[in-house]
Amino acid sequence: MPEQEVLAAEFARYRQAVMTEIEVPGPAAVRRAVRRRRRSHLAAGATAALTLLAGPVVGYAALDRPAPGPTPVEPTPSATASPSPTPSGSGSPSPSSATTSTSPTGAPDGRISRAQLLAGPVTLPTWHVDAGCPNGRVRLTGEAGWETNTLLALDTGDIDGDGAAETVALVQCVRGTGGPQQVVAFDRDRSGRIVTVGQVTRTRLERPQWLIALDARDDGVVRVQVGDIAPGGGWPGDWSQRQWRGYRWDGRSFGQVSGPTAFGPNRHGVNLVLTATDLVLATAPDGSHPGTVTVRIRNAGTGPAAYVALRLDLPSALRPDGDGWAPCRNTPATTSQPVSCELGRLDAGAELRLTLGLRAAAGVTVGRGTADVEARPMDARSTVVEEVYGVDNLVRIDYR
Template sequence: MSEQETLGLAEEFAHYRRTVLEKVEVPGPAAVRRTARGRGRRRLAASTATALALFGGSAVGYAAMNGPDHRPGPVDPTPSISVSPTPSDLASPTLSPSATSGSPISAAPDGRISRSQLLGTAVNLPAWRAGRGCPTSSVRITADDREGANWLLALDHGDVDGDGAVETVALVQCVLGTGGPMQVVAFDRDEEEKVVTLGRVVATTIDKPQWLFALDVVDDGTVRVQVGDIAPGGGWPGEWSQRQWRGYRWKGSAFAQVSGPTSFGPNPHSADLAVTATELVLSTADDGSRTGETTVRIRNKGTAAVPHATLRLNVPSAVRPDVDGWGPCGNEPQETSQPVTCDLGRIAAGAEVTLTLSFRAAVGATVGKGSADVDVRPMDGDFNFLLDPKDTDNVARMAYR
């Protein structure tokens, strides 16, 4: 011990004798002779021990604080006062995953996005199919079907990428007229809590599926989408669409189908008709009018019979149906109707109907040269238009002169 430390301890002992020991009450002879002698000694011993403890703490602390090498060190937290546990508290505590792990676990960002949050956030959407479409970069999804908008139709949540956190899956439609393409898109959040696009789950096509009805995220992360082979409109309701549930899973960089059918069978509400028409050449008749014929062929290319079909010829108003050739039509062609129509009955699968239709232009009527559309539409037994998925051959161009 250095000389400085020895002098410091001596000074502390002197201070102790002047202050603490003077306050200790020594029992007199009478008290010693009483039975309280032991109790008095115990009190004196306790007081002395307390004083020595106080002295030791202050002396050591004083020496430490005034030593030449003193540096501030860490401060231990003040212990809280604990109450003796009850029997129910004596059970072994359950450790959290972080307490049992050797290293901290980094949690994936929470990708649960509510409907209002998604509607209020600018997002990027996967590209719509080729042609006129809706914007995809930094756009707001809408809650209604405004023309040219990206309309939010359905929303669900689940861990679709297997990172332990929930993501958001949305059914969106690009509104164009009464329809428009549709797609299911998965969204997530990045480390900065910004909404990001994970990827496209499935989209409608020109062929099939043409419609998406609903979505559902199941516990294993599969995104189930109800798809339909035909889109409502064009004279047929959405109920005519064949519906299938197909499942899709995230494969690290894109979604792929993992369950459900991969194709559609023939739709009972569909048909496949085709039409052709020859040139209509008008020649001058004996009475000065001009007459001519066109041969129209209608073929049922489908696998089922078509109960009814309607034929429409958009000839100029100066060209009217004549008598010959119109007998197979269930209706009587009107002189003033535009276009000229012909209602046909049942056409068997694979069958072809040939019509040779006569036209007449009145004396002095100017016809000129041009072309007219001739189209055929299939109908069911109740005269509702049937879907014709391959409708490009439902219309033919008929030249006239």
């Protein structure tokens, strides 16, 4: 037999023998092998992902904001990943609680965002007795509505000296176009829940009636800008007197430690109310025509008028006459039309009554008509001061 045929026969016998000893894998065996390989790949990928993402997740949890989605990372050949412990706990925190970081002293971080304060109920200290506003466990709103507790402003600072920041909030109980206000300090407890520290200050009927701005400083002082009168009802905000007052936490409550404690008189708080009688002229023996006008000026406001400017827009033929003009600081007889009288201070609640004589010279015919009589408050610089309700500062009289 040729050599090639001998070798072919031997290889055929060997192949037959080997094939009888090897089991060809069927479909079930193939699926088992695929599952084993897939589990190995997933385990390795999960280990690497936990190692790479553990740091960012913890950091965002400490900041009390959602962690971003993982960014794909290309592992280096030399990196060796080991699984990190799986965080314990169930579910996400409630709106009033969150995982929070602590200061170097171990105190919880009390920085609270606007969204977090609006997310769930918080405890508000009591408003003044006559406010009729909800307090206790209430929801704050981001926009004003009828009888809502509206969040107006926020700031943060270490107000209790524990090495961590707290949050102060300016809140208004909106009733119509206005309502009382208060500044409240909030913190977090060690479980991350929002807790109320206390009321820093609030508006009062006797003033301040307006809280404008706040500034929480790291030296523990909470500064609040206050105004004597709140804008509204014809009162613009730039008429109000403004002050910065500082408050400090003593462990039990807030007390004022800096700034003024009271307001002086507001120059726009004056409200002059004027009445005047008609002018009826007679004929004197010398042929002249005398008459009187009785003027009553009352300050119905809460602030004094430094001066009062009285004007009588009568015909120029009628000139001041008699002693009734003596209270005037100027010389009315020298004034042209209208006749003016500059009066002195008129305190809140006070009243002036003047009987002012007027005379037309003999041979002058005055006739009949109407004339304006007006009283306006002035400040110390003799500048006319605007009033909220000025329609009662002017009356029209008849003369004849």
